[in-house]
Amino acid sequence: MAVGKKDIECPPYAEGTPLSDEDIKSGKVTYVEDHPDIRYSWTAGQAISRFLNGLKEGKILGVKCNKCGRIMVPPRMFCELCFKPIDDWVELKDTGTVQTFSISYIDPDARPLPEPIIVAVIAIDGASPNMGIMHILDEVKPEDVYIGMKVKAVWKSEEEREGAITDIKYWKPLEG
């Protein structure tokens, strides 16, 4: 029932035939199940390899295009706006600003999460506007997050880091 439309009921013809788990298990519905085993190992390539190696060292690396002047993260070997190779690599700070966020309550199978996950896009300090990393926030209550909040990366320990985006465990408020 739609919010704010409490006096409206579904017309009878739209009800359909409800199906239960039991109907499916007892074979009342004809179906074939398959669970394909398909695996990939994507070559990270020049730009992302260097980025991942940087994460392993606890650094966020970006690239610079001297034509448009943008500092881009995650890095790439070419500037997609100027269509030319990038000019320089730069180390960026591991701090940034929450550009947008969502407090997410259910998992991909639509089951409730034990604790909500705060997903955010973080504009990295030192990179050009709208250049950032999508990651998660923690050590903050959902009701305290706001757009424009300054945050800092919380890294795994040096021994735990493996050259993956998850080498950053999460981001937390810079103050407090």
Add this chain to the structure above:
Amino acid sequence: MVAVVGVGYSGFDANTPDLSWKEIMYEAALRAYTDAGINPRRDVDSFVTCAEDIYEGFAIFDEFVPDQLGAVVKPTCTVCADFLYGIATAYMQIRSGLADIVAVEAHSKASDIQTFGNVVKFAMDPIWLRNVGNAHPYYLAALEMFQYMGERCLSEEDVARVVVKNKNNALLNASAPYAANVTLDDVMASPKLFDPMKKMEIAPLADGCVVFVLASEEVAKELTDTPVWVKGVGWWSETYGYDTASFSAMYAYKAAKMAYKMAGITNPVKEVDFAEVDDRFAFKEMQHIEALQLAGKFEVARLMAEGYFDRDGALPVNVSGGNLGVGNLLEATGGQKALEVVLQLRGEAGKRQLSDVKVGVAQAWRYLPANSGAVAVFGV
């Protein structure tokens, strides 16, 4: 009229551990734009890429293509098929007046796929084909091969000769990782992995990318003195059912008829100078030569043995080395074939350059377990 005004490629290699698929696309695209003398950010009106999500390991793969093609905030679409379908799409966009310059791209990063057999199986009907037995699905090609050999009275040697020709042709192609100076004895001694199909009759996977720049006649004449014309395009699908298909490459026959009609070709044997056809399984080359009407139904094996389709023969087929020499490039297969045709027509094929060629045909199949394909006729 629509012309090819620029070509570029990256690869072809058995593996590309140093570059991501985005980086091989950038390399091929940059070469194609440089060849055409254009700036994609300013000059290209539309971008067409050809990709299959399951080969890439990404859903909605078209979302991932603009950056490395110079297509950000430009009209871009992905055709879920071989490169030659992309050529047909670009052809229609130009002929309809929607665009003057169109870039077409296809690539293979097959080395990123860990379970290729299961990827092929994923294309089989899940209800009554996919889970019958646990053999590697290359047997699908062997089933078709065995029936075709029976219907055309072919010996195992007849099929093996395709491998000998193509792998040796590939020795003159620096971009053919599976080139080899094999003999008929070598191929005959190759293990039968899917009896009657031998291991060497199966094109191994390869990585690479092909980008073409197509332009309207008016724009092409401004850009280049040596345009290669897209004279005809065709595509055709039979049926998805592996148990009901013709097993005689009807898709290639019909696609070629469509392309020949557009190109004004009435007698392909006389009017086509050379061809690059899909040979991802050796017998497929014979089937496709026949379907493209480049030889009579029962003549292919005899002509092959006589050297008619050799580099110095009357009608060279797969001078580049074909898929058996270059590798299975997935959706870029037709791209490699079209690339070879264009290089030959421009006189830029190096040591394997054919003399006096004016019309060439490129053909690609949609691979196992499909009964679909496309054909493009190019000419100068």
